[in-house]
Amino acid sequence: MKKSLGANTIVPTTPVWVVGTYDKEGKPNVMTAAWGGVCCSKPPCIYVSLRKATYTYHNIVERKAFTVSIPSENYTKEADYFGITTGKKVDKFSETGLTPEKSDLVDAPYVKEFPLVLECKLLKVVEIGLHTEFIGEIVDVKADSSVLNEKNLPDIEKVKPIVWNMAGMTYHKVGKSTGQAFSIGKEI
Amino acid sequence: MKKSLGANTIVPTTPVWVVGTYDKEGKPNVMTAAWGGVCCSKPPCIYVSLRKATYTYHNIVERKAFTVSIPSENYTKEADYFGITTGKKVDKFSETGLTPEKSDLVDAPYVKEFPLVLECKLLKVVEIGLHTEFIGEIVDVKADSSVLNEKNLPDIEKVKPIVWNMAGMTYHKVGKSTGQAFSIGKEI
Numbered sequence: 001m002k003k004s005l006g007a008n009t010i011v012p013t014t015p016v017w018v019v020g021t022y023d024k025e026g027k028p029n030v031m032t033a034a035w036g037g038v039c040c041s042k043p044p045c046i047y048v049s050l051r052k053a054t055y056t057y058h059n060i061v062e063r064k065a066f067t068v069s070i071p072s073e074n075y076t077k078e079a080d081y082f083g084i085t086t087g088k089k090v091d092k093f094s095e096t097g098l099t100p101e102k103s104d105l106v107d108a109p110y111v112k113e114f115p116l117v118l119e120c121k122l123l124k125v126v127e128i129g130l131h132t133e134f135i136g137e138i139v140d141v142k143a144d145s146s147v148l149n150e151k152n153l154p155d156i157e158k159v160k161p162i163v164w165n166m167a168g169m170t171y172h173k174v175g176k177s178t179g180q181a182f183s184i185g186k187e188i
Numbered sequence: 189m190k191k192s193l194g195a196n197t198i199v200p201t202t203p204v205w206v207v208g209t210y211d212k213e214g215k216p217n218v219m220t221a222a223w224g225g226v227c228c229s230k231p232p233c234i235y236v237s238l239r240k241a242t243y244t245y246h247n248i249v250e251r252k253a254f255t256v257s258i259p260s261e262n263y264t265k266e267a268d269y270f271g272i273t274t275g276k277k278v279d280k281f282s283e284t285g286l287t288p289e290k291s292d293l294v295d296a297p298y299v300k301e302f303p304l305v306l307e308c309k310l311l312k313v314v315e316i317g318l319h320t321e322f323i324g325e326i327v328d329v330k331a332d333s334s335v336l337n338e339k340n341l342p343d344i345e346k347v348k349p350i351v352w353n354m355a356g357m358t359y360h361k362v363g364k365s366t367g368q369a370f371s372i373g374k375e376i
Contacts, residue, residue, distance in 0.1 A: 003333050003336065005340070006328065007326050007328055011306060012258060013201075013349055014225055035226045035227055038237070039319060041197055042317050042318040045319075046197075047225075080371070081376045084370055117190060126323075129228045129233070130228060130229050140194065142193065144190055152191075153198060153355040155355075156201075156360065163362060164369075166226075169368060169370065170344070170365045174363055180357060181268055185268030185269030185270070186272070188266070
């Protein structure tokens, strides 16, 4: 019999996404979000869920756009910093030495040094409770050539994204493959 | 300069969640979803995004409830099978030999053999495009005692969840920790 752990969000696993926005004055900001994911294939959409207390919340409301930059595992420290500080008080780019790159498609910056980036225009806002869900249509995905494979697709072993483990409050590498989809299940 | 890959959903990484529902006749069904995530802390909520073409879509509309069972890496084959077959045609539980366990809190079954389970009642339905987002309030999280640590929290090294890599169409283990959150970032 399974043991009850109560109503909470200790779910393995969620992504570690760095959300890029401009504020009213045009100052670039980033925050790390673990409450994010893909929510539609056509149009291609992702969401990030944010509290009203965050600087990014108001930036998205104002600018109707955001980016998601995927940090490689060697940027774990920066990703954590982006999650524990606020753009109201610090300039997170200058503090970390990372570079805000202006998207040429949406009104938001991304992190130049991170290997993979999603550029999104705000499509829908869903009020849930403490968090508000911002659904963004993906206008483009951009990647460093160095992380692409021969099919021009991002190679996960080169991107080296990290995942979030809420129960342990830890960031983790993505490990070895356990199988090919639409294939391994056919053995049943 | 980054290379444009177009507007698509090849985003590392998303989870591998097995969504449990009953159909109109009470037959238990499961499907695997990678478009899922946490979307609110209070109330604790997750979502799964589904196409209308799925059996599960109609089951959730009918029953207003679903579960998410987290497969361990040794159930990759079953998770893939749950994603490539439809409950309209097969009984996925009997075909895999896995056991549907009735939730005592919501009108949906979960996979008994999987170590961690979320029981959800439908809170909100968001139409996006090809996919519809079902937001469920987490009523309880249940886990096998064998995967809990000394704090009674799920230990990710025991749960052994898998993640989805859309670009490579591969399932992956969760690897080693790259840092402790709300801690490693303070070094900056």
